[in-house]
Amino acid sequence: MGNTDRKKNTGTRPERLRPSKRKLIQLYSAFLYNAHLKGFIDGEIYTGKAKAVCVPGLNCYSCPGAVGSCPLGAIQNALAYSGHRAGWYVLGMIMLFGLTLGRTICGWLCPMGLIQELLYRIPTPKIRKSRVTGVLSWLKYVVLAVFAVVIPLWYGIRHDLPVPAFCKYICPAGTFEGTVGLLANSGNAGYFSMLKILFARKFVIMLVIGLACIFCYRSFCRFLCPLGAIYGLFNRLALVSMKVDEERCNSCGACVRTCRMDVRRVGDHECINCAGCMSSCSRNALSLRAGTHTIIAPACGCRDGQPAVTDTGVTDTGVTDTGAGKQPGYGRISRGAALGVLCFALLWFNFSDPSVRKAGDSPAGTAAAGTAAGEKITGAAAGEKTAGTAAGDRMADFTAELTDGTSFRLSDQRGKVVIINMWATWCEPCVKELPVLQDFLQAHGEDAAVLIIHASDPLEDVPAYLDKIGISLPCAIDSMDEDLYGLSGASPSVLPHTVILNREGEIVYNETGSITKEFLDELFEKVR
Amino acid sequence: MSKKKIFLTVQAFLCVLITAVLVIFTVRTCMEGSAWQAAGHPSDWIFTREKAGRALLAVLPLCCLSAFMTIIGLVKGIKDEDAEKPVQHGPLAVQAVQAGFAKQAAAGPEKEERRNLLRRILMAAAIVFIIMGILNGGMKDVLVKAIRVCTECIGLG
Structure with missing residues (x-):
């Protein structure tokens, strides 16, 4: 909590309730990261090209509002994929964030930090920092090493399976923003079908972390967050950081003792540069700086080597956020620019971004499927324009060109139970269910047909990948227009997805999520 | 109470x-x-x-x-x-804090210069890494994995 927060807490009622500038910046960045507000309404994630860029804070990219990638998710995926391609891009991004801002990101630009601080404002007895919390603060480095580095690397290189373990097993941001964000939309009611023990475990973890944050300041940030751990490694080198004026400092340690984080000294790997310590410094020795430029100066206005003030005890005046001697109107200009950027982001990401892929615009499922779908789909029957995607509907006919050069025409499979599975090589549950589908096809060869459709934009040679993992199922690769995915009405942004048709070509199952052998056997018995 | x-x-x-x-x-x-x-x-x-x-x-x-x-x-x-009050560390901890400041003060401007140099080198390396990543397709990897989300990876199941 910033020193301005503390000042307000001791002030009169309206002052106490007024948010500090740091809170406003945290709120602003949370909005900016999640500017795709339309996603919360229609339950779809943003699929524009802006997601190629990582945001600095922890913000799950499966959140319907997210317009950028989470650096932690991206680095895990890059490590999991390092057997194929080195993750220079993500490494460079994280290094750049770390070297410019360090843990200032945690204190000022992380939506999870904001959520934790809001939870901490719930009036309850609080657990203060102690030696125990000091020891616990090292836990995040263990979490970083095990869940964000070792497990993704091990599974990626050894088993060619992408397992972003922190996202999968722990990340409360993913559960809150991604899972709950998607489930909260009534259009995604089908997603409940895939909730099992994995969800239960992560949901409980999120609840426990949330509870811990009410009692203990920034519990997740201090004890578990691997992104904070990474930025902490850069904190001493970061361009923006807290600086101690050694000429003024009398080493009283008041800054460290009043800090709620487990810092050992100002600006160390635990310091989130919130500037909260500045109000506790009786010598005005602390400032937040970007290189030689002072961002937040002590309230006295003494800057850049000017004489120190006398010892006046712990000040309650807080700090001026712009520092003394700034040009008048500077704050107004920066506020105006920030507001302009936010307005532009809201307009662009919700209405104007041409790179957003709209699944609903896919020609699939309409009479035009055969003519407009491009080279992958040909020959859809013009009469099947009423084909739907719900259970009981008949699926529109299509012909998909397979990776082995042959083709798969749906109408040729009448009389068989047909399974159409949407997958991708980077999707762990998708890859894990391929052998289940292959076994199913071998067991019911005469009565069943299986088609697996890889998402567009394959990151590697799909036929070679299938050969490598011993899968010989008929496989097609979707076009850039998502024609094949559009046939099922499936959101092309969430994988895996499976459609099962009975012998009459009617849809009996059309859901996102993993399928099991037991489930397939039961369904086959029902529809045969 | x-x-x-x-x-x-x-x-x-x-x-x-x-x-x-x-x-x-x-x-x-x-x-x-x-x-x-x-x-x-x-x-x-x-x-x-x-x-x-x-x-x-x-x-x-x-x-x-x-x-x-x-x-x-x-x-x-x-x-x-009580949560607002400064933590009363044990004498050892206070010594550690003071030692930390003393060490910081003793480091002097030379260390700061070395740090600035290291920062510049690492920043240049970061930019080179980003360019290399864009060229080797790493940027596309990030995009594709962020717009095609795997349900297990976000804990849906």
Whole structure:
């Protein structure tokens, strides 16, 4: 909590309730990261090209509002994929964030930090920092090493399976923003079908972390967050950081003792540069700086080597956020620019971004499927324009060109139970269910047909990948227009997805999520 | 016990209770649903909107009460005053803090210069890495994995 927060807490009622500038910046960045507000309404994630860029804070990219990638998710995926391609891009991004801002990101630009601080404002007895919390603060480095580095690397290189373990097993941001964000939309009611023990475990973890944050300041940030751990490694080198004026400092340690984080000294790997310590410094020795430029100066206005003030005890005046001697109107200009950027982001990401892929615009499922779908789909029957995607509907006919050069025409499979599975090589549950589908096809060869459709934009040679993992199922690769995915009405942004048709070509199952052998056997018995 | 302490304790109890109810609901639903699925109903859902709705309805009065108390607490300025006080470290810890500052002060401008140089080198390396990543397709990897989300990777299942 910033020193301005503390000042307000001791002030009169309206002052106490007024948010500090740091809170406003945290709120602003949370909005900016999640500017795709339309996603919360229609339950779809943003699929524009802006997601190629990582945001600095922890913000799950499966959140319907997210317009950028989470650096932690991206680095895990890059490590999991390092057997194929080195993750220079993500490494460079994280290094750049770390070297410019360090843990200032945690204190000022992380939506999870904001959520934790809001939870901490719930009036309850609080657990203060102690030696125990000091020891616990090292836990995040263990979490970083095990869940964000070792497990993704091990599974990626050894088993060619992408397992972003922190996202999968722990990340409360993913559960809150991604899972709950998607489930909260009534259009995604089908997603409940895939909730099992994995969800239960992560949901409980999120609840426990949330509870811990009410009692203990920034519990997740201090004890578990691997992104904070990474930025902490850069904190001493970061361009923006807290600086101690050694000429003024009398080493009283008041800054460290009043800090709620487990810092050992100002600006160390635990310091989130919130500037909260500045109000506790009786010598005005602390400032937040970007290189030689002072961002937040002590309230006295003494800057850049000017004489120190006398010892006046712990000040309650807080700090001026712009520092003394700034040009008048500077704050107004920066506020105006920030507001302009936010307005532009809201307009662009919700209405104007041409790179957003709209699944609903896919020609699939309409009479035009055969003519407009491009080279992958040909020959859809013009009469099947009423084909739907719900259970009981008949699926529109299509012909998909397979990776082995042959083709798969749906109408040729009448009389068989047909399974159409949407997958991708980077999707762990998708890859894990391929052998289940292959076994199913071998067991019911005469009565069943299986088609697996890889998402567009394959990151590697799909036929070679299938050969490598011993899968010989008929496989097609979707076009850039998502024609094949559009046939099922499936959101092309969430994988895996499976459609099962009975012998009459009617849809009996059309859901996102993993399928099991037991489930397939039961369904086959029902529809045969 | 003062009124303030009672207020804070009741609020703490409410928070724990809400969390406990939600945790118990989640665990019980998962265990019962898994057992049901294992008993020969693999296509039945473990969690449903209705079940979730029932659980949320159960904690809604508690959440409302807790939210009301939070507003009262914030308006009246009721909080754990001890949390604001400086931590009284043991003498060893204070020595460690002072030693840290002394070390920092002793480092002098040369170390700062070395740090600036290292920062510049690493920043240049970071930019080179980003360019290399764009060229080797790493940027596309990030995009594709962020717009085609794997359900297990976000804990959906």
